[in-house]
Amino acid sequence: MEQKLIEKLEKQALQIRMDVLEMITEAKSGHPGGSLSAVDIMTVLYFHKMRYNPKKPKWEDRDRFVLSKGHACPALYACLARSGYFPLAKLKTLRKIGSCLQGHPESNKCSGIEASTGPLGQGLSFANGVGLAGKLDKKDYKVYVMLGDGEVQEGNIWEAAMLAAHYKLNNVIVFLDHNRLQIDGELKDVMNIEPIKDKFSAFGWHTIEINGHDFKEILNALDEADKVKDKPIMIIANTIKSKGVDYMENKAEWHGKAPTQDQLKEALAELV
Amino acid sequence: MAELKATRDGYGEGLVEAGKNESVVALDADLAESTRSIKFKEKYPLRFFDVGIAEQNLVATAAGLAASGKIPFASSFAVFITGRAYDQIRLNAGISHLNMKIVGSHAGLLTGEDGASHQSLEDISLMRGIPGMVVIQPCDFVEAKKATIEIAKYKGPVYLRLSRGKVPVINDENYKFEIGKGIMLKQGKDIAIIATGALVNEALIASDMLKEKGIGARVINIHTIKPIDKEIIIKAAKETGCVITAEDHSIYGGLGSAVAEILAENCPTKMHRIGVNDKFGESGEPSELYKKYGLTAEDIVKAAEKLLKK
Ligand SMILES: Cc1ncc(C[n+]2csc(CCOP(=O)(O)OP(=O)(O)O)c2C)c(N)n1
Numbered sequence A: 001m002e003q004k005l006i007e008k009l010e011k012q013a014l015q016i017r018m019d020v021l022e023m024i025t026e027a028k029s030g031h032p033g034g035s036l037s038a039v040d041i042m043t044v045l046y047f048h049k050m051r052y053n054p055k056k057p058k059w060e061d062r063d064r065f066v067l068s069k070g071h072a073c074p075a076l077y078a079c080l081a082r083s084g085y086f087p088l089a090k091l092k093t094l095r096k097i098g099s100c101l102q103g104h105p106e107s108n109k110c111s112g113i114e115a116s117t118g119p120l121g122q123g124l125s126f127a128n129g130v131g132l133a134g135k136l137d138k139k140d141y142k143v144y145v146m147l148g149d150g151e152v153q154e155g156n157i158w159e160a161a162m163l164a165a166h167y168k169l170n171n172v173i174v175f176l177d178h179n180r181l182q183i184d185g186e187l188k189d190v191m192n193i194e195p196i197k198d199k200f201s202a203f204g205w206h207t208i209e210i211n212g213h214d215f216k217e218i219l220n221a222l223d224e225a226d227k228v229k230d231k232p233i234m235i236i237a238n239t240i241k242s243k244g245v246d247y248m249e250n251k252a253e254w255h256g257k258a259p260t261q262d263q264l265k266e267a268l269a270e271l272v
Numbered sequence B: 001m002a003e004l005k006a007t008r009d010g011y012g013e014g015l016v017e018a019g020k021n022e023s024v025v026a027l028d029a030d031l032a033e034s035t036r037s038i039k040f041k042e043k044y045p046l047r048f049f050d051v052g053i054a055e056q057n058l059v060a061t062a063a064g065l066a067a068s069g070k071i072p073f074a075s076s077f078a079v080f081i082t083g084r085a086y087d088q089i090r091l092n093a094g095i096s097h098l099n100m101k102i103v104g105s106h107a108g109l110l111t112g113e114d115g116a117s118h119q120s121l122e123d124i125s126l127m128r129g130i131p132g133m134v135v136i137q138p139c140d141f142v143e144a145k146k147a148t149i150e151i152a153k154y155k156g157p158v159y160l161r162l163s164r165g166k167v168p169v170i171n172d173e174n175y176k177f178e179i180g181k182g183i184m185l186k187q188g189k190d191i192a193i194i195a196t197g198a199l200v201n202e203a204l205i206a207s208d209m210l211k212e213k214g215i216g217a218r219v220i221n222i223h224t225i226k227p228i229d230k231e232i233i234i235k236a237a238k239e240t241g242c243v244i245t246a247e248d249h250s251i252y253g254g255l256g257s258a259v260a261e262i263l264a265e266n267c268p269t270k271m272h273r274i275g276v277n278d279k280f281g282e283s284g285e286p287s288e289l290y291k292k293y294g295l296t297a298e299d300i301v302k303a304a305e306k307l308l309k310k
């Protein structure tokens, strides 16, 4: 049963990766690295875990996903399109004039986007607000958040980390996409964030560490998160930047540049 | 003599009234006493959230609440909420156009003794530049209270600018607040004084002083700086041919700039801006600061006489 689910998710993730690469190539700009490192987790959320209805995007009881590291939006747009929020054909319009698929996500432009993001460091506070509203309204929805590991260098993250623990927001479940890279290089050289798990534990979070590309570990972490009673949940997901494309993997230079048509072909050949 | 009360006190009372709507929530960043959001906290403790000394967190958390159907009022000192959290405001109140209310108390020289770092003189300029943002500065306690109640009903982002210092209450409890509508408080055909916030009262005094000199000075209260009441401003300019703006804010980017933009495009008119002229404030009593920085009724009178001679 679980094996079947995992096979399904693996296939889906492959599809999302291809979408991401095609979109960015077509747009001639965008962020492949951080999109690809987050794909497996987002696939589990959108194609298994989260409760939502694309026909009723504002349904009050839906689970929410906040892509705090908004530059990874190609992955978000692909997940939304493939789960029925808008036609697949729209993906080709990424970053083009008049498109609903802006270079960074805007909640007013496109169905399914919960928060406008892109300026880093804000998404966790936003998610906390959604979590507080859920508690006030006695709703059981959950807010899932994707943070970048470089992003947690922002002070706003730690303001939010305190708040989530203070208000015991166990409906806020965060993945830290720990790919160890940011724009200027490796986090350990630019600005070390370790020991990041201990930091969140010390801030009062329930912390879990997983391989962010292992579906079984992602699924188990989400199950564990559901059982936490009075703490927010931080899942440190060890990932590989640009995961899935050999020549891009673990290279800071692929943070924010588009592949050429030839490079795209090479990448797609690897994925199928 | 009119009673003296601060606009922040009007906010506190208005917020409690607005709180009858259960969707209204309030957040503060450890200044609940100063901003008067404490009044809401006392009445509706479950709908009040202190976020700690963390203004970026304050605004972005409010955004999440707004996106979930709440009507959040997030308050702090004007300088901190608009300055520290500018990007959070721009993204959520601006780009996402969420129904959230940003409340900055302690605006202007009226803040007094705390000094330059705490006297916000640039916040109108910052907030006015954000597309879709409504910018309101009440002139007295009653207007502040009524404005608070009204903006809770308005669907969209609002910046409410309040002050610490007490000013005369010039409106009575029957006063009706309408977003975007300028108010002519005094007739006059020779010159128009267009004022906002605490300077409305100074403008009224100036008008009386000018009257004794045989000059008819119209006084207009612009509580909504954006969207601004163009008609009342153009009409005043056409009928008087002479305009003075007055505000406890920098002359750059605030009411003076907004009026100048309208007049330049519609009916170029002689004008003078009363406000803080490219300076920071300093510690002192508000009345002393108003004298030193040229924000008193006397300063308005002087500027009017000079402008009329031009
Ligand atoms: C406030 C802010 N500062 C700077 C940037 C520019 N920026 C975009 S992505 C990025 C690096 C992000 O690194 P990380 O969070 O590790 O993301 P990932 O590795 O997952 O792509 C930076 C600095 C931004 N978007 N927002």
Ligand SMILES: [Mg+2]
Pocket (backbone or CB within 6 Å): A148, A149, A150, A177, A178, A179, A180, A181, A182
């Ligand atoms: Mg990274």
